Amino acid sequence: MEDAQNIDALLSNCRELFNSEVNICLDFIRHLQVDGLKSAYREKVKQCHPDKARALGVSSDILKRTFVRISNAYETVLPYVTGEKDINRLITQQKKPSLRHDADQRQGQEQSVKKRDLWHTGSMPRKKLRLGTFLYYKRLISWQTLQEAIAWQRSHRPLIGQLALNYNFISVNDLNTIFLNVAPGESLCAVAKRLGKLTDHQIQTLLNKQASYNFRIGRFFIEMGLFSEREIAALLGSCTGHNRSVI
Secondary structure (H helix, E strand, C coil), X not given: CHHHHHHHHHHHHHHHHCCCCCCCCHHHHHHCCHHHHHHHHHHHHHHHCHHHHHHHCCCHHHHHXXXXXXXXXXXXXXXXXXXXXXXXXXXXXXXXXXXXXXXHHHHCCCHXXXXXXXCCCCCCCCCCCCHHHHHHHCCCXXXXXXXXXXXXXXXXXXXXXXXXXXXXXCCHHHHHHHHHCCCCCCCHHHHXXXXXXXXXXXXXXXXXHHHCCCCCCXXXXXXXXXXXXXXXXXXXXXXXXXXXXXX
């Protein structure tokens, strides 16, 4: 299940930032404070910042790769600590048994599931739709499943900080400054703009590039066992037909 992979990745990235004696788990991340995360990040950066290459007698490229890995780990964990991403949802998912629903199970799900899952009850909107929203409005998936699919798709995008370095929009020092000035609930792009490190045009370029890496959302539904490849192909055709009809 994709949530399990997200949990493993989150925990792995968190371990990059803390000493081995710290018991890293989702509950640890839930209670972690922004200042605590920043403190751990600072200590790691001190050990691998590229500016220290000469003093340490090692290649600056080696230290830069290490710094980028630590920075990516920090950028992955930070949204769960500031509340931008919901750590409680991952904790809930971790406790759930793994379920694979087929079409009949979706039609006759239990009342308890209906209470916590929102299903569309109106008519199909007369506007162009992407596959995920098309399935939701066709009452083939719930709102919760749609949000999980979107989260899965976004989790496969490269991180904004890494892209900004790749484009030479910011330096390693800039990225470090941005990370250390993130306020609770504030996105990396918002901080970069507030500090004058990125312009609106640069931010839009990075967001567009990030979005271009999207995995096709149909893959999520196939991997979850909600639909077969043949069913997704047919539903994609139906979605295309719907979009053509509303032009």
